[in-house]
Amino acid sequence: MRDDFRHRVYEIVRQIPSGKVSTYRDVAHALGSRAYRAVGQALRQNRDPRVPCHRVVAADGNLGGFNRGVKEKERLLKKEGISVSSGKVQGFEKVAIKPRADY
DNA sequence: AGGGTGACCCGCT
């Protein structure tokens, strides 16, 4: 267990299965925090390929951002069976999950 | 020690 906020974010995000997504808000909430923005920063600084940061989107279904470019993020999501149109996840409420705090 | 920044969010016009 890392005390680092960043590491906790990674632990959570790592639990998101392929074909599903989560939001910055939910991840923060799973940590018992409201640091939505800090979550984004943590993911931005992440370099570990094990962390599927592309599966984290904004609360309204908007893609948000991505280090390697939103375009790439969109491609990865589509590759996992998630429909993306006009920079937004279609029917995102159905593929979105609420991650649980890590013990 | 203080202030600015951001892969955000929500409510009100």
Place this chain on the structure above:
DNA sequence: CAGCGGGCCACCC
């Protein structure tokens, strides 16, 4: 439906 404003919190000068 689009835009604006205020709020949130960790991280970096």
